[in-house]
Amino acid sequence: MKRREFIKITGLGATSASLLSACGHPEEKLIPAWVPDEEYVPGIDYWKASTCGMCPAGCGIIVRTREHKANKIEGNPLHPVNRGALCARGQAGLEVLYNPDRIKGPMKRVGERGEGKWAEISWDEAIKTVADKLREIKAQGQADKIVFATNDLDGITGVAIRNLVSAYDGPILVTSETPKNLYETSVYAPYTPTFDIANSTYLLSFGARFLETWHSPVMYSLSYSEFRRAKGRARGRFVQVEPRMSLTAANADEWLPARIGSEGFVALAIAQVIIREKLVKDALELKIESGSLEDYAPERTRDITGIEPERLIRIAREFASSERPLAICGGAAGAGAKDKQGQLQAISLLNNLRANINKPGGVLLSSYAYFDLMRSVLLSFHRLSQQNPNRSRDVSSSNGGYELLSSAQPYSALFIHQMNPVFSDPRTIDTIRAIPFIVSFASFMDETTQLADIVLPDHTYLETWNVKSIPLPGKRVAASVTQPAVKSEFGSRQAADVVLALSRELNDQLMAFESAEDIVKQVVAGLVNPSGVKEADAEKVIANEEEPPDMFKTIVEQGVWVGEVEGIINEPQSMTEASVYLSAPDVSEEIKEDYPFTLLAYEHATLGFGQHANLPMLQELPDSMTSGIWGSWVEINPKTAASLGVADGDLVEVSSYHGSLRAPVVLYPAIRPEVIAMPYGQGHTAYGRYARDKGANPISVNPYAANSDTSAVRVRLSKVSSEGKLIRFGTELQEQFGKKR
Amino acid sequence: MLEKPPTNSKINSDLLRPVNKPGRGWYATVTVSGLVVLAAVVALSYQFARGLGVWGINRPVFWALDITNFVFWIGISHAGTLISAILRVTGAEWRRPVTRCAEAITVFALMIGALFPIIHLGRPWFFYWMVPYPNERGLWPNFRSPLAWDFFAIGTYLLGSIIYLYLPLIPDLALLRDKSRGRWQRLYRTLSLGWRGTQLQWDRLERAVRVMAVIIIPVAVSVHTIVSWDFAMTIRPMWHSTMFGPYFVAGAIFSGIAALILAMAVIRRVFHLEDYLRPVHFNNLGLLLLTMSMIWFYFTFGEYLTAWYGNEPGEMAVFRSKVSGVYSPFFWATICCCFVIPVVLLSFKRLRTIKGTTVASILVIVGMWFERFLIIVPTLAQPRFAFNWGSYKPTWVELTLTAGTFGYFVLLYSIFSRLFPIIAIWEYKEGLAIAPAQMEASDAGRAALATAD
């Protein structure tokens, strides 16, 4: 992957004044983090640029503060991802910062594990306790059984952890949660694809909820907006293939409810029509390992896809004749399929047929993978540790965090940061319970932290320093800076700082970084002056000629740095050589009988997988499709419901082979009759007053979902009572009105 | 029953009995109604302390039992003044034992109805901002608002009906003054304004009563018209109707008569006034009730037919919710209570007995309460955009307050009948003096009914 890199700095021409006038707040002040307290004027708004931490997309934000209190978050107009816009979650970020259930300082468990009895301790004592414990573990020869799981492995927490590993000189297993989106894009490896929805004319999406959760919702929403109506261009046509109509599908011109797991067949059927009708010139030959292309004709696969052949033929013709068509393989497409990779390959063939890779309106490959933001600091750090050649260096686990923690290993200690495996992946519970020493960096008392021995409360993203690279189309790369919008006042400390303090406690000779802020400074310095990276593996780096005097200040003020990586994008080999193997989704008759439905659990658009269930604002935000608030629900096709004798609002039990849950019914006209759907996000048993005891977590009927990307599981359903306690903001479905009222 | 007109002293002792010796029934009534009022006071205090949220109202059903009770009681108030005034103006002789009962109903029902526009406010302590007076806010009330009209209409009506109740009370007060002692005497003396029963006084009184009777009729009509305009002036489906004025007035008189019949039946029983409130009164009022029932039904039919025929989506949503939707049980119960059953009971002489008319009246009162509810809640629950449709369920606070209105009414009425003769003594005597023959004739005509009683 390492090739020549030519990094050029671009996009820094704008001044901070233009940033604020660009977003309608011209009279106010945009300030970098270090304006001293005395300079604050009461009654004046100060805006700070930073990065949204509510999902991995990394939109730029500006935070309005007055008298040291943050009171509004808006999008950063200069940020290449979101250009000033922000999604619903991003808007709610202040409730993370000022959440009443934040842990107010370090704590030590005093009762039984999980009993919830804690003693407050000082930061010094906390750090010393953990350091002593680490030494003790090393003395027992158990150092290789320590796990450090963080969701910020690519950020500066990862850097700090490497410092810790080196200082500790023990092979700590470092891991993060599995990046779920990876498989969807693996077709384009090693590149990260972005999809030029804005410039496409025909969009065929297979389950990608790009307007809600998928990859970068705000970036794609902006893109979609142009797709719909840009000046001097016809309105784009959008078809979404999905068993349950998501909000994204609801915005499509056509919703194609293909059977779960049959997306590859739909794609191949379309491809077959395109080729048999010779709709494109010089179509490349498709290699189908699981048969001949004819086997996938829409007429022959109708039973698998559940879609009328005429419809697929029409779509094939539309796709082939449209000026700039684009197919997206995303979301949980293929969730019910035996071979996901095959499904995705099949879908990407459609793009190959129209040869739209790196063309406007097509798949734009990103240089993201070639842009290693942390490289400069890690190199300089390695320089330092090379003076001690025997020290542990590379400790990243190749396994995902959930996989690691669900294997029955006798781990000696667990450090957990920004992950809540006990809630998100119940398979890990037994392993975690058996770990003798657990340190949690959680800001809130979540289900995992409840089992901890030491709690070292982390800052929220609005109090931290961080920097993060973000995929942009083409050559452009971006580094988005996170800086404290307000001074921390709730007794927490940034995890990276605590990890560095721990390193210092263990070995103060091996300190490459002073603090989290210092890491960010060094990273930014590395961007501004890449020539500082001398020992790069024979890399030639060209520095920017005119380097502005205080680049750090400017970058931090703008919140984002945009650069370019040149000369690396080629078409991935796999694109031209791809061969597809598809196997039909089939289920044994026995399972069909016992579990007649497939449960499709999807990520809640704002509560996510549960990480935002503690924000009252988002709990009370109506779900766009069901209007549900403060709880979860099961979506059922009205016909299916009628056959089961359940009505809207009834309480039902959903059982799978693995377990069962109860939730109220929402009659949902836009879902396949054999599919029922449920949002993730609720079902917390801890995590503060707003999250606790609201709704159910679908993971309890599908414990393998977290890691295997299998969103779908077979279930059966039975009515419990007519008192589902479903809360909605809007009213029931319209078609019910006539009958019920 | 009555062979010859009773003597003056018998009339005095019969009609003053409630004042002198109210009996156990009276004490029981006062205790029970007093407890209900107490419960309502507790509920109201709780509401003031916590906020309107302790009611079941919500978005979009911002009004419910509060305005139901308001409209209902203002309607009941038409019993009195209007009926007694019409009867007086038209010189219906049989009215004599009925007028006081009716006039008292008016005053108390109004006092209750007028409470709701105040206690239903989000910030009831600022209710006086609706009163036009020069103030530090530099702001008059908005005279374009039907709520401001309500304020004037109800205020005028309350004042008028108090006067109208009071004027004919004066000679009886004088009688009480002469027959009582101590503290009470002082009260009666003050209230009777030095009544001596001179010819001049009688002339003036009669003229005043006649003038008031003429004045009070348009006032009463206007009050309920204006109440109806609270709804009709809006642009809500099934509210925005030109028919609402007469519809509401008719409904008000309808429920008012029913209230009067029921009150008379109770008084007759509790105070043993069988000789005074006789079948003829129930029969005549029953016929009036029958007429009003038909008028009410005519209006209702017209209302719903036009809504249905117009087939406008907003109207239809409300229409359907009432006729076949969640509110249909109430709707059909209302039709039965206000039309089907009363018409049967009141159309046949054999059924138009005291019992028959009383049963019909109870049904009409219940029915008319639900009619008010059905005018208010379904329209609010079904706004034009179906996404905002809602529903309504009363809380204990609203139910207690509703019960409290009835308790309060009974309590006030009981106290009134304890303090003042509930049948106008002088009017009754005057009637005997003017046309004993007339009365006897009509009495004979009702002989069959009387014995049946």
Add this chain to the structure above:
Amino acid sequence: MIEEAKTKKPQWAMVIDLDRCTGCEACVVACRVENNIPTVGPEEAAKGRSINWIRIERYFEGEYPDVKVKFMPVLCQHCEEAPCEPVCPVYATYHTEEGLNAQVYNRCIGTRYCANNCPYTVRFFNFFDPKWDAPLDKALNPEVSVRSRGVMEKCTFCIQRIRKGEEKAKDEGREVRDGDVVPACVQTCPTRAMYFGNIGDSESEVSKLSKSNRASRLLEELGTKPRVIYLNKGD
């Protein structure tokens, strides 16, 4: 449709492009944060007392599998002939010279009559005192008053932002122009589906868009003359 320019004051209006709006509800949260709208909690919300000055109405049309969905953001339409205004007995809601339907919380006595006469159901009542569990109250916008129990509230077109924008234009000695005033909902919208500006100025974006053949207003037949203009889907 616009009131004759008796006044030189800007006439504020909004345009919402339904072809762009995805129903994502970012605007709903933005409005809540900017305007100190309290959450009421599950019990109250179950009673229908949740407050959203702007909401996304969702309508399903058709039956499986031919289901279509319509999203429609609804906020106070700032009707030129606002039916909510004449019914208020105490002038707590009235029309400003800039075409705003203003709400004076301190005058409101809570009759809820205005809400009953708003055909768009965009008025919200404070059934109880609002509550922010400390330290959530630190996030309150100091420029927007917190409403007590018993008063009505609704979208103000972000009056605090209008004032700031107007002051700035005045300081610079010019008329307001596009971009001076950006309400919170418009600012955040991820599909840029909303526009805000002076419809009295024929050069403004909202003016131009309001003449589009896709333009319509909600419940036009009622004669309320809304100042929110919707652009329908399609070409």
